Amino acid sequence: MGLHTILGANGTIADALVPVLQANNEKIRLVSRKPKPVPGAETFTADVTSREQVFAAVKGSEIVYLLVGIQYNIDVWRRDWPVIIRNVIDACKAANATLVFFDNAYMYGKVDGPITEETPYRPSSKKGQVRAGIATTLQEEMRSGGLKAIIARAVDFYGPGVTEKSAPGLLVFTNMRKGKKAQWFINPNVPRSYNYTPDAGKALYMLAKTPSATGQVWHLPTVDPPLTGKQFVAMAAKYMNASDKVKVLPRWILKIAGLFNPFIKEMYEMHYQDELPFVFNSSKFEKAFDFKPTSWEEGIRQTAEWYKQQPVG
Template identity: 25%
Template sequence: MGKLALWGAAGAVGRSIADTLRAQAKPYRVVGRSLEGLKATFGGDPLAEAAAWNPEDPASIRAAARGVDTLVYLVGVPYPDFRLHPLLMQRTLEAAIAEGVERLVLVGTVYPYGQPRTTPLREDHPREPHTFKGRMRKEQEDLVLAADAAGRIRGTILRLPDFYGPGVDKSFLHSAFQAALQGGTANLVGPVDVPHEFVFVPDVGPVVLALANEPRAYGRFWNLAGAGAATQRALVEQIFQEAGRPPRFRVASKLMLRLIGLGNPFMRELVEMHYLLTNPVLMDDSALRELLGTVHKTPYDEGIRRTLREMGLRRKSE
């Protein structure tokens, strides 16, 4: 594989992929809206080349894709702006194809599946999103798959469950890690006794790169399941126990989310996806494991210890 670009690199998954590339001594490009922000995050890595893109400027998008063989797409948008997902994907695909990019890997979500009919859920489960966010993610996926089917670019999709880990602040578990370290009370979204799954973010980078390097991966999507089904309550209690504190947490119901959402757009938008807590999508990733041979998953107890340790070290250095 030649030069790889992380499109929307500054998030937790982008940093995990960058860590894996660094460990393999492979040069890569990080692409984001803020060159200054990219340099602040990746400037200490001589293997990383930073490039800014302006999603409103086709020339800017093409310039960021120039000289790249593989593009890993990680672009996030604010929850109220999910309508942008297919639009930004279309612009990126057009620029990548024009610049001769050979492969595109979309790191996606479980949203396109909609309400799960089976547990666990395999890739042959219908994609029937019943939410606006799910429909936008499905449109995004369809663009990638159509471009692959037309022979314009090789495309594949990796679906992730919820995730956690060092530096992951957009996780249902993040508040628990903070509270366990600082002696506070964690804010959770309920119900907290329903089985759920989380993937440890440092495990994602190696999987993404292995998938990008596998010719048989393209033209379809793949599930990456978490380290097993667990409940939020059990994981939060384990987080506090590991930190040496008694568990303290409060739980917001769907009704409370609606009320909080009157003044908080993010919480208001979260109401739509609340079904993932009451009827969660638990994935079967046996196809991915058969394709790649080895898919490492850090057990929850080890991932919790590592997250607490690294978060604690960062607090001391601030």
Template identity: 30%
Template sequence: MPKIALFGAVGAIGQSIASSLRSQGQAYRVVGRDAASLQQAFGADPLAECVTWNPDQNASIEAAAAGIDTLIYLVGVNYWQFELHPQLMRKTLDGAIAAGVRKILLIGTVYPYGPAQSNPVTEDHPRRPNSYKGRMRMAQEQVLWQAHAAGKIQATVLRLPDFYGPGVDKSLLHSAFQAALQGGTANLVGPLDRPHEFVFVPDVGPVVCRLLEQPAAFGKTWHLGGAGVTSQRELLDLIRQHGAVPFKQRVIGKTLLRLLGLFDPLLREMVEMHYLLSSPLILDDSALQRLLGPIVKTCYAEGVRQTLAAAMHAPQKLKR
């Protein structure tokens, strides 16, 4: 029976972690709401055990976590339903603890920090969210740390910046990757020239697997930064260099984002997070590198090339 379970496994980060476990010959469980999606993503892997759950039912959560030692938490919600994050964490923890799960790793975000007080940002940066989404993510973490402090489970958090890579359609750069293969116009959220960082999703899985092997990882928050500081414009240049066709671009600023948000709930919810584009927040992951040793990070040029190559062979993933 697998000892590691990925809750919310179908997304790009979950598939990166699964790929790393697979490369080690390690059995794992993937847990999600939709059986068909799980089968499509993991059904061909004999090491993967696909389990569906209903996060609103305690018995279903406990059954999904039965026999598991370590739970990797990747459960997502709609961008306009962030109030569900702390609720889902509490329900999942209750079920997992009842099932005897000993450890949990949360894939976290930079949202709880609010604007960076200085850069690069270390793990001891104050959590002072200036957005509703940041407050909900901080509340999610507080639920986790309360369970850890009570001795009910060992917890750790791995924070990631924005990400990109093969199969990633929830990225600032997704529209540009689409346009580089299909032509047309890439819709981007500006400003494009501010310092930013992106983590290449295939690089995440190996780090997560190494982190789980370290007893000292638990009880702390860790950062995994991108392959250096860049900007959206620099990555757009790389996408154009490696893309199949020329494309135009349309840049949406905060004012237009707010206006378009009157008609699009996703864009409406992006308004309060716009500060992450206008005010740089760069993660310092030196503590993680001291714990794990050297971390492989794919350079942006190679990451762009791999992302385009993967999309070219799976065009249906771009047409969303």
């Protein structure tokens, strides 16, 4: 039985993946700067910007999941992402490990129509340019044959336990739990894809365990068709026993808020995803693995059940 190592073990996607690994009796190593202990898993302290520490963390692994999230700041991204991807590529080659890189969809930029794995990289943001660069580096390594790797892409996500860094979590479920009106960025009348985190965790494991999946880009499961913001809020309201009214946050308010909040300032360039239809297609994965994504109804119901159990802070 091989060792499954998670780089970025304290994040949302790691939280979705670990139970899947446990259910399949896999050996698990959790790596971060301050890894939280999990029963039955090994913890390993490392900084992914340190080449020496990454090599030590990856040594002996069969599968390495790169799930790291770094500070949401373009200067940090430009400085650290190229270093991280190079460290992890070289460490995986040295260990003869398969790399599963959890990626986003920033590199595609504004796309008219569904986004598939064949969609070219035309980033329309500074962060998208960084992500296109590291994805291209990884794909060149995959093509050269020196690295066994998989790129698994997702968009913004929602699910039980997902609060921070999730627009539906922060704007919809958290507000409803507090008895407030749900909020939505810019345009609640266009379709907007999301990934349900339990599906993402299962899909990452399925890809990791399938040798024929290596050398490819895969979009993680997302329901087709996507809901509009108003539809999402209405469905959440049903299960949260809340109002289905939506307070729209227009672009100009976000611009002003960015003057006071560094995260909103950094998020601003990504808001084309909220202004226009944003449709993420995962039919390649669904067909290859005979996988049916969790329905909007069921995913939102499960998420609402989790939120209703949380204390109102």
